[in-house]
Amino acid sequence: MRAKAEISLSALFSDNMILQQKSIVKIWGYGNVSEKVGINASWNNETYFSTTDTDGVWEYNLATPLYGGPYTIKLTGDSTLTLKNILIGDVWLCSGQSNMEMPIGGWGKVLNYEMEIANANYDQIRYFNVNHYTSNQPLQDVKYFKQWQVCSPKTAEEFSAVAYFFAREVYNKTKIPIGIINASYQGTAIQAWMGRDAFIANAKMKRITDSIFTDYKTWEQMKNAYDSAKTSNSPPFRPQDTPTVLYNAMIYPLKKCSIKGFLWYQGENNVGGARLYEEYFKAMINNWRQTFNHQNLPFYFVQLANYKQKTTDIDRSYWAELREAQAKALSLPFTGMAIAIDIGEADNVHPKNKQEVGRRLALVALSKSYKRNISYSGPIFKKVKRKNGSVILFFKHAKRLRTNDGASPKGFIIAGNDKKFVHASARISGNRVVISSRKISKPVSVRYGWGDNPDCNLYNKYDLPAAPFKTDSWDY
Structure with missing residues (x-):
């Protein structure tokens, strides 16, 4: 014969917990088989009931209010348990x-x-x-x-x-x-x-x-x-x-x-x-x-x-x-x-x-x-346009592009169809960056910040750095 068990909760529920606001929060725990469990939340002082199943498990979907607290939740059944200092x-x-x-x-x-x-x-x-x-x-x-x-x-x-x-x-x-x-x-x-x-x-x-x-x-x-x-x-x-x-x-x-x-x-x-x-x-x-x-x-x-x-x-x-x-x-x-x-x-x-x-x-x-x-977010690459041997890069989150050190943009490399990259020159033009290299007359791809620890300095006005990217779909 199974011994009587104290009413208990999943490990997720204890004093000092925070419950998600304005949602239906599932509370569950354990007790004796067929035990009727009362759940009273102090934010509305209503008591709700659940009954344990054949495995001694009970659960209840509890509606939570707008954020606030502290509150208590009191559980009653064959024994009682009170959780204190709860926040929503x-x-x-x-x-x-x-x-x-x-x-x-x-x-x-x-x-x-x-x-x-x-x-x-x-x-x-x-x-x-x-x-x-x-x-x-x-x-x-x-x-x-x-x-x-x-x-x-x-x-x-x-x-x-x-x-x-x-x-x-x-x-x-x-x-x-x-x-x-x-x-x-x-x-x-x-x-x-x-x-x-x-x-x-x-x-x-x-x-x-x-x-x-x-x-x-x-x-x-x-x-x-x-x-x-x-x-x-x-x-x-x-x-x-x-x-x-x-x-x-x-x-x-x-x-x-x-x-x-x-x-x-x-x-x-x-x-x-x-x-x-x-x-x-x-x-x-x-x-x-x-x-x-x-x-x-x-x-x-x-x-x-x-x-x-x-x-x-x-x-x-x-x-x-x-x-x-x-x-x-x-x-x-x-x-x-x-x-x-x-x-x-x-x-x-x-x-x-x-x-x-x-x-x-x-x-x-x-x-x-x-x-x-x-x-x-910092600037994130959006699209590319090629013009007269240069590559024009467009970004999202690009308001007032700048460098964090006042120097020219760095960290860009450029390649042609041969996939051989060289370091590129870069300049900021409004919310765009123009890339070129004397070594690459017909640029195909540009990459930025493409290294384990790249030396790059492109930011937006909110002091957030540009994300590394590549314009090509080459394997590497």
């Missing part, structure tokens, strides 16, 4: 690899981290940290490292720096409480964050997961197969490198959660595979929207920052190719990109200026999601 606001799900996970303090230590932590008195910002976890099957409840925490100098050190600076900027501009759910895992590739459904629509991608789930039913089988095939130079088996495993354990369990949108910073582990990344990224965005049953959920992401030593050599750049693959996701509706080509570090794949990364993500959200009349 906007909840953003933040994910990716180490540059999203990087904390303000701890191993991250962003610019001026001690001052940032000391000044982190924002009780209207709350933070939920999903634990690192992998699974070869979708899980029903999330594993957490820390449940909802109120932002303060005592707690902020562990917060994702990008997520915190994003939340701070949005809160300061809107005064809407901001909840952050951080589900990130350092050193991971995008394939691990995609559900199996994301692979099925694409034959090439489907073969990847079919072989995994047909050949290996458990982690132990997969690890044994890997160990038997590895050489002395092979890295250790890492389950987090396997397609779908982070989606299954860290994203899918959040699917009932009502959120404002997604924030994403990832790509370093996919450098060298840009062609597939373009397909993966779009498929993942659609997959997550389907998982959350909301095709219009905003998805805002950070384009990879500049990295490695600067050089004047014109070589193939896998980092530039990955940035282009990321930018192509802007063809999907309700997406936005924070350009970071000017705030990386040559010798650090985890640049310290996360304040500006978070601010630029916030600009995208403030414009697109909060309908503020602000500029949110």
Whole structure:
């Protein structure tokens, strides 16, 4: 006979949480079989009822008001449970690899981290940290490292720096409480964050997961197969490198959660595979929207920052190719990109200026999601026109083009039909850039910022940098 259980909730619900405003929020938990559970929310003092099923699971769709609080939610059944200090606001799900996970303090230590932590008195910002976890099957409840925490100098050190600076900027501009759910895992590739459904629509991608789930039913089988095939130079088996495993354990369990949108910073582990990344990224965005049953959920992401030593050599750049693959996701509706080509570090794949990364993500959200009349992007290539041996480039977000150092525009290379690039001369003409080279009489292609750590200086009047681009469709 099953023992009596105390009424309880999914790990997502605790004191200090933020619930999505003006929405139907699904609240769910556990109790005794056939137990009648009362849910009383203090914002309207109405009591609603749900009954646990044969597995002892109950849920209720609760309507939330305009942002505000604090409130309480009281649950009554065979036992009682009260959640306190609840705010109603906007909840953003933040994910990716180490540059999203990087904390303000701890191993991250962003610019001026001690001052940032000391000044982190924002009780209207709350933070939920999903634990690192992998699974070869979708899980029903999330594993957490820390449940909802109120932002303060005592707690902020562990917060994702990008997520915190994003939340701070949005809160300061809107005064809407901001909840952050951080589900990130350092050193991971995008394939691990995609559900199996994301692979099925694409034959090439489907073969990847079919072989995994047909050949290996458990982690132990997969690890044994890997160990038997590895050489002395092979890295250790890492389950987090396997397609779908982070989606299954860290994203899918959040699917009932009502959120404002997604924030994403990832790509370093996919450098060298840009062609597939373009397909993966779009498929993942659609997959997550389907998982959350909301095709219009905003998805805002950070384009990879500049990295490695600067050089004047014109070589193939896998980092530039990955940035282009990321930018192509802007063809999907309700997406936005924070350009970071000017705030990386040559010798650090985890640049310290996360304040500006978070601010630029916030600009995208403030414009697109909060309908503020602000500029949110640097210049983005729109079209090209060729005239008298020169190339004229047209841009979106190009109001009052300028360089950030007062010099002529740099970072442009040009090629003819032979695909041999040379450095180009550039001048700004209104909201356009005119490119030429004495070495190329019939230009075919122009590229900008096309390098791991390019030396480029084109901005708009809002001090936002131009995104790297190429006008051609050549492989590399």
